[in-house]
Amino acid sequence: MSELSELQCEACSADAPRATQSEIETLHADIPEWQIIEQDGIMKLERVFAFRNFKQALDFTNRVGEIAEKAGHHPALLTEWGKVTVTWWSHELKGLHKNDFILAARTDEVAK
């Protein structure tokens, strides 16, 4: 398990600090398969996971749902035949918090 995935998630509230550019660069180095994207001015982490069929994609979606519920922090999940697109960002902050990187690292763990 990577170290990032083991860090405790902070509760995400509107007054929590967004990750700074230099924190984003450091944290991103731990999860290089994730793309940093910008949608409507909001920075997000996104990764597409490939599977052999719809069932495996759906099982993975549910595993990600479980880690999200445990953390109280939730991604956008697009489940299709043979792939799942996972997008993490902090809705309250309209951007990236360290939580998002932690949950992205945990997502990588459940994909293994």
Ligand SMILES: C[C@H](O)[C@H](O)[C@H]1CNC2=NC(N)=NC(=O)C2=N1
């Ligand atoms: C009340 C509840 O904990 C909040 O609305 C949580 C739920 N899940 C969340 N998930 C994400 N990704 N960002 C949030 O700001 C967020 N807020």
